[in-house]
Amino acid sequence: MYDYDRSNFIAFLKEFPSQIDEALQIVRGIQPQVEVDSISNVIITGMGGSAIAGDLILGYLHEDLKLPAIVNRNYHIPQFVNHNTLFIAVSYSGDTEETLSSVRAAVEKSARVIGISSGGELEKICRDHQLTHIKIPGGLPPRQALGYLFFPLLGIFENLGMIPGQTEQIEETRVLVRNLVSRYSPETSFGNNLANHIAQSIYHAIPVIYAGVPYLAPVTVRWRNQFNENSKAMAFSNLFPELNHNEIMGWEGLEGVNKHFRVIMLRDQEENPRIRQRIEITKDILRKKHILFGEIYSEGHSRLARLFSLIVTGDWASYYWAMLNEIDPIKIDSIDLLKQRLSEVRP
Amino acid sequence: MYDYDRSNFIAFLKEFPSQIDEALQIVRGIQPQVEVDSISNVIITGMGGSAIAGDLILGYLHEDLKLPAIVNRNYHIPQFVNHNTLFIAVSYSGDTEETLSSVRAAVEKSARVIGISSGGELEKICRDHQLTHIKIPGGLPPRQALGYLFFPLLGIFENLGMIPGQTEQIEETRVLVRNLVSRYSPETSFGNNLANHIAQSIYHAIPVIYAGVPYLAPVTVRWRNQFNENSKAMAFSNLFPELNHNEIMGWEGLEGVNKHFRVIMLRDQEENPRIRQRIEITKDILRKKHILFGEIYSEGHSRLARLFSLIVTGDWASYYWAMLNEIDPIKIDSIDLLKQRLSEVRP
Incomplete structure (x- = not known):
């Protein structure tokens, strides 16, 4: 179904730093026509790789965005959407059917709608209703377009003055991501390739990813989804x-079943002391069951840099995992089959 | 750590219909001192079995509650909490440390706080600050106290006039739950015991529970958590x-690993046609991988009855699973160990 310019998945990973730079150029011109004072809640609507960009930005802005804000992953929208809702629709292709359905419902309710897509029907809807639309470059697998999806979202909130300036954090993130990509690239890494090490340790197992700070919640989902799509x-x-309070009890189960799991802890300097104690005790419990892979610490000073350090590590781990199982990380046969069959039964 | 009056877990399951009746008696007297017009958002704070009651009520009321509403599972609270927030703290024991920390933060921010607990520190906080407190009977494992937790939540919204009257739905639910408990009890079931059948099919596997209507999202989590705690x-x-958009790709993975999974679909009459098509195509994909357990349809006319029909089925399945593996469903050693060790390192 997809028609990518480049057939080599690793190119997407290597070009991620340039993608961020390009996204930042696009962001510079954004000035959404929205009166900030009238906004009382925020919805980001999208699916899959677009929805996770919404989760990541809301997690990242947790303390700065002083309004109720949620990500919507469905055809419909919450009842409370009205003209005081800032409603951001994200669809990389611009043709995701759930997103189009929800954005039409939001327009109907007079929400302040902004669209982000590489084109498609979403761009047309925005044009027809004179809504702000941010056009991003197409041609990538949506999951590898995170730079194009995340930074325009950040730019909307920053340019609307809803959050503090992000200049320093963005600069640190750019440098760190470039550094990490070089560290994880097969040609430039010097043995100490953490992403490859992770893949080696889990490629015959079922990883379970845990984190203890709210802003990393979407990163655990990002890892999971990258393992799903890239590593199959x-x-x-x-x-x-x-x-x-519950899942910890599952680890007491049958050894024959549980031996397939490997728990990866994503760690961060923002964990509060009590959470840190919980993680240590949980590690002891998991270690006795021989299912603890270990911990991956975020790198960097600013929260934005730390966020992206873990995203990049997970992306590369999913790539090395695919290589170990001799799988093409680009192909997504089941998703293509679903789209194909859904188009045949279009109601 | 817990000191239950009754050592036999099955008694909790059998007495669930009476628990609902008792909860409804308690609800009758609730008249929270909250001005509804001033409320602009709702937070339910809690952990584990108490948090899931919050998820279940917000899922159930999705279309009726015309305000942003979220469940908070942490020590801290969102930035947007203020005197316009209806903040309901749920803790069965009344001593859950995350919940106490969050409710203190909410009081600090002048939120309209209501507490639900069987006693503990939460009751004291409510008394000290002259806040509405709903006292429910203690002595159960929190996860088996769902009737005591859910119906007071429903009662708060109903008695405040924030949702339509629930009399008919509640009546249907009471009758259906009583009927199901009789159908699932080992002494009264006549071979056709669906809960036992589910347990037989998954007790050496890893169940993955899927649903396609938003109000069933928390039911999939409830099943998961009951399997964690009761079945270990x-x-x-x-x-x-x-x-x-992502997880479907994981099923393309190594057969040796994936053969351990069994996918259970929770089905419901409210699925929209497009979701129904998605489920059918997904079933085809999973069937070819030999990991589809099958479908469990909700029973009943009203959404409330359907909700509880699936909750009760999952609860009993978790019990039969424990029996098959000769495990005591009451014991929660790892959770007790965690509490023990956390109390030793109290900061």
Whole structure:
């Protein structure tokens, strides 16, 4: 179904730093026609790789965005959407059917709609209704277009004055991502390739990714989804402290079943002391069951840099995992089949 | 750590219909001192079995509650909480440390706080600040106290006039739950015991529970958590249409790993036609991989009855699963260990 310019998946990974630079250029010109004072809540609507960009930005802005804000992953929209809702529709292709359905409903309710896409029907809807549309370059697998999706979202909030300036954080992130990509590239890494190491340790297992700070919740889902799509592998995720109230009991189960899992902890300097204690005790429990892979610490000073350090590590790990199983990370046969069959039964 | 009056887990399941009746008696007297007109958003804070009651009520009321509403599972609270927030703190024991921390933060921000607990520190906080507190009977494992937790939440919204009257739905639910409990009880079931059948089919596997209507999202999590705590087994869940954008690819993975999974679809009459098509195509894909367990349809006319029909089925399936593996469904050693060790390192 997709028609990519470049057939080599690793090119998408290597060009990610340039993608961020290009996205930042696009962002510079954004000035959405929205009166900030009238906004009382925010919805980002999208699916898959576009929705996760919404989760990532809302997690990242958690303390700065002083309004109720949610990501919507469905055909319909919440009842409370009205003319005081900032409604951002994200669809890389611009043709995701759930997103189009929800954005039409939001227009109907007079929400302040902004669209982000590489074109497609979403661009047309925005044009027809004179809504702000941010056009991003097409041609990538949506999951590898995260730079094009995330930074325009950040730019909307920054340019509307809803959050503090992000100049320094963005600069640190650009440098760190470029550094990491060089560290993870097969040609330039010097043995110490963490992404490859992760892949080696889990490529016959089922990874379960845990984190203990709210802004990393979407990163655990990003890892999971990259393992799903790029590595063709099941993966799961959960969060502290909630997992200490139920999922921790699942690890007491049958050894024959549980031996297939490997738990990866995404760690960060923002964990509060009590969460840190919970993680240590949980590690002890998992270690005794021989299912603890270990911990990956975020790198960098600013939260934005730390966020992207873990995203980049997961992306590369999913690539190396695909290589180990001799799988093409680009192909997504089941998703293509679904789209194909859904188009045949279009109601 | 817990000191239950009754050592036999099955008694909790059998007494669930009476628990609902008792909860409804408690609800009758609730008249929270909150001016509804001033409320602009709703937060339910809690963990584990208490948090899931919040998810279930918000899912159930999705179209009726015309305000942004979220469940908070952490020590802290969102930035947007203020005197216009209806903040409901749910903790069965009344001593859950995350919940106490968040409710103190909400009081600090002058939110309209209501507490639900069987006693504990939460009751004291409510008394000290002259806040509405709903006292429910103690002595159960929190996960088996769902009737005591859910119906007071429903009662708050109903008695405040924020949602339409629920009399008929509640009546149908009471009758259906009583009927189902009799159908699933080992002494009264006549071979056709669906809960036992589910357990027989998954007790050496890893169930993955899917649903396609938003109000069932928390039911998939409830099943998962009941399998974790009662059956001591890992379980996972996901939702249509989102899973069609990423997780579906995980099923293309290594047969040796994926053969351990069994996918259970929770089905419902409210699925929209497009979601129904997605589910059918997904079933075809999973069937070819030999990992489709099958479908469980909700029973009943009203949404409330259908919701509880699936909750009760999952609860009993988790019990039969524990029996098959000769496990005590009451014991939660890892959770007790966590609490023990956290109390030793109290900061």
